[in-house]
Amino acid sequence: MSILLPDPHREYLTIARSVGIDPEVAKRIQIPIGKGVAGEVFQRRQATVGQHASQSADQPARYSTDIYASMPLVCSAMNETEVTVGVLNVTERYDNKPFSSAELECLNLLCSVAGCAIHDALNRRAREEARDSIVVALAQLAEHRDDDTGKHLDRVTRFCVLLAEELGRSEKYRAVLDDAFIHDLQRAVPLHDIGKVAIPDSILLKPGKLTPEERVIMQTHTEVGTRTIQSIIARTPGVSFLHMAEGIASGHHERWDGNGYPRGLAGENIPLAARIASVADVYDALTTQRVYKAAMPHERALQIIKEGTGTQFDPEIVQAFLTREGDFATLAKELIDTPAPAPAAPAPTPALTPELAAVSA
Numbered sequence: 001m002s003i004l005l006p007d008p009h010r011e012y013l014t015i016a017r018s019v020g021i022d023p024e025v026a027k028r029i030q031i032p033i034g035k036g037v038a039g040e041v042f043q044r045r046q047a048t049v050g051q052h053a054s055q056s057a058d059q060p061a062r063y064s065t066d067i068y069a070s071m072p073l074v075c076s077a078m079n080e081t082e083v084t085v086g087v088l089n090v091t092e093r094y095d096n097k098p099f100s101s102a103e104l105e106c107l108n109l110l111c112s113v114a115g116c117a118i119h120d121a122l123n124r125r126a127r128e129e130a131r132d133s134i135v136v137a138l139a140q141l142a143e144h145r146d147d148d149t150g151k152h153l154d155r156v157t158r159f160c161v162l163l164a165e166e167l168g169r170s171e172k173y174r175a176v177l178d179d180a181f182i183h184d185l186q187r188a189v190p191l192h193d194i195g196k197v198a199i200p201d202s203i204l205l206k207p208g209k210l211t212p213e214e215r216v217i218m219q220t221h222t223e224v225g226t227r228t229i230q231s232i233i234a235r236t237p238g239v240s241f242l243h244m245a246e247g248i249a250s251g252h253h254e255r256w257d258g259n260g261y262p263r264g265l266a267g268e269n270i271p272l273a274a275r276i277a278s279v280a281d282v283y284d285a286l287t288t289q290r291v292y293k294a295a296m297p298h299e300r301a302l303q304i305i306k307e308g309t310g311t312q313f314d315p316e317i318v319q320a321f322l323t324r325e326g327d328f329a330t331l332a333k334e335l336i337d338t339p340a341p342a343p344a345a346p347a348p349t350p351a352l353t354p355e356l357a358a359v360s361a
Contacts, residue, residue, distance in 0.1 A: 159328060184273075
């Protein structure tokens with residue numbers, strides 16, 4: 001049995017779920033819509049039923065003997081109103097008996113129910129992906145206030161993924177840092193500095209050292225960001241990456257020794273994702289040019305992070321960083337900021353003839 005769904009452009013079908021098909025075979029299957037048994041069934045919105053082995057020669061362009069290994073078979077479209085959602089294949093029945101009318105009617109009913117359910121699930125997924133994209137786009141928009149290229153978010157996110165992957169190799173974190181955690185991490189990290197939208201330009205873009213008073217104002221971006229994300233969570237509860245984003249926004253300036261801000265959390269009381277983001281964010285801040293400083297060489301940034309082991313940073317995360325520091329250096333070069341070109345000088349305005357001057361007036 002297999003369920004085949006179309007790609008986003010509805011050009012071909014792939015196997016979404018299957019029973020009795022080798023997983024490696026299932027991964028390779030791509031059926032152009034309109035071609036082969038499943039492709040034609042999807043296009044015609046009508047089932048194909050083969051009850052006897054003699055019918056196999058009449059089947060159009062079988063795309064894999066691993067799927068259509070024997071008769072009887074049923075290949076039925078899963079429809080929702082006027083939209084074809086996918087195809088259900090049932091083949092190689094264990095007793096080789098033809099499908100009865102009652103069984104075919106049951107399969108038809110299953111396809112109708114499944115078609116509606118899958119259509120609803122795909123629409124819900126599309127809405128969720130659109131929501132996630134809008135949230136991240138807002139974070140990128142906020143970041144453009146002090147980062148014209150927007151690459152800071154890309155770098156820090158990918159640095160965090162490197163650290164999470166490396167930590168996930170350890171016995172301690174293997175069960176925690178799974179694919180779901182990394183999936184959420186990729187969406188949550190871009191929101192870490194969203195609270196900076198509330199910081200005045202005179203402080204955020206200041207080309208020199210901040211005064212103690214200005215530093216206090218700058219530090220409020222963690223609390224503003226936390227409240228902002230909490231307000232989103234209140235409207236869309238149950239979104240796991242937003243809960244992670246809240247922990248990162250509030251905790252990425254906390255320190256392992258408890259001397260950070262805004263709450264003075266220490267050790268593992270700081271959310272794991274925030275401890276990961278802290279190392280990634282500091283490395284990026286050290287190795288990129290800012291309005292108030294030049295970029296630092298990778299080797300010097302490496303030394304500073306090592307010196308922060310056990311005081312500013314979680315020692316286990318620093319060790320993961322040291323293991324993957326070569327990947328950090330490579331990624332930093334790949335995503336290096338390029339200064340925006342200076343705007344072209346406006347062309348001189350030509351002198352108006354008396355006639356044009358009169359019209360302009």
